[in-house]
């Protein structure tokens with residue numbers, strides 16, 4: 001049974017069109033003209049309880065719009081959406097108790113008050129008994145390594161501490177489904193790792209379902225086994241990270257250490273040269289010829305060492321989005 005279902009979910013925004021100049025402005029007031037921006041164009045997916053899914057796409061692809069429809073902040077133009085047994089747009093209180101939305105670029109904590117005061121407000125909003133609230137704050141603060149920071153005004157916290165406190169506030173009502181939009185935005189590498197570890201542990205401990213977007217590929221590879229790629233409002237891939245590599249990167253990267261320099265032409269006979277200097281080279285070889293080509297490289301070139309790797313996933317995804325290729329909707333999940 002899915003906990004999140006989206007079926008042909010679509011959203012278009014009307015955007016006002018205005019001719020340039022004063023006359024255009026006047027005309028615009030008299031007879032407004034609009035065009036529709038198709039931000040999300042018929043997206044279909046399901047997420048099972050307890051899954052962690054990475055939601056990836058370039059700027060403007062439709063990620064935030066999708067998350068807003070899943071959390072009921074905006075009404076879909078078409079399609080069906082159901083989350084934890086509710087129609088999100090109705091924003092029923094039972095629904096709001098089951099979900100949370102964290103946006104890395106928005107904050108809910110009150111700037112001049114200690115985070116603990118904001119937690120008390122959340123406790124009242126979600127009707128959490130005092131003793132239970134205290135217990136949950138203690139538990140989450142420990143998981144996040146936030147002890148001692150909660151009585152200082154939020155404005156005195158570092159960015160990483162603030163994000164952790166935001167997460168704590170967003171999870172006090174113990175939601176089953178977490179929608180996280182760039183939860184590590186702007187954080188340094190250590191803070192990113194701490195947030196990641198926390199989310200993994202939270203998922204494990206409470207069986208929570210997590211859908212997250214991030215520009216940091218490391219967040220996705222560390223947390224999500226499944227990724228959904230959205231491009232220009234359409235899902236172009238939904239499946240495992242491994243499957244993504246197989247589908248979009250039908251090649252392997254071969255790193256060579258060379259006993260002496262070889263010419264680029266000598267290497268190009270075997271595959272695409274990604275990098276070459278006096279004692280090292282990086283070649284891209286199609287998977288189906290890999291074994292045969294590696295044997296040739298070893299026999300024909302002064303190879304001191306050779307290593308075969310999968311291409312880095314961020315490079316593969318970067319290529320997919322750059323090429324803008326229309327890929328058939330995947331259903332490998």
Ligand SMILES: Nc1ncnc2c1ncn2[C@@H]1O[C@H](COP(=O)(O)OP(=O)(O)OP(=O)(O)O)[C@@H](O)[C@H]1O
Nearest residue numbers: 013015037039057058059060061062063064065066
């Ligand atoms: N309120 C709005 N009115 C008009 N157009 C909008 C509105 N919100 C988003 N859009 C447009 O819809 C498209 C999708 O935007 P969305 O914010 O969902 O993308 P995104 O994938 O979250 O991008 P980013 O990674 O930059 O946050 C964009 O073309 C954007 O300009």
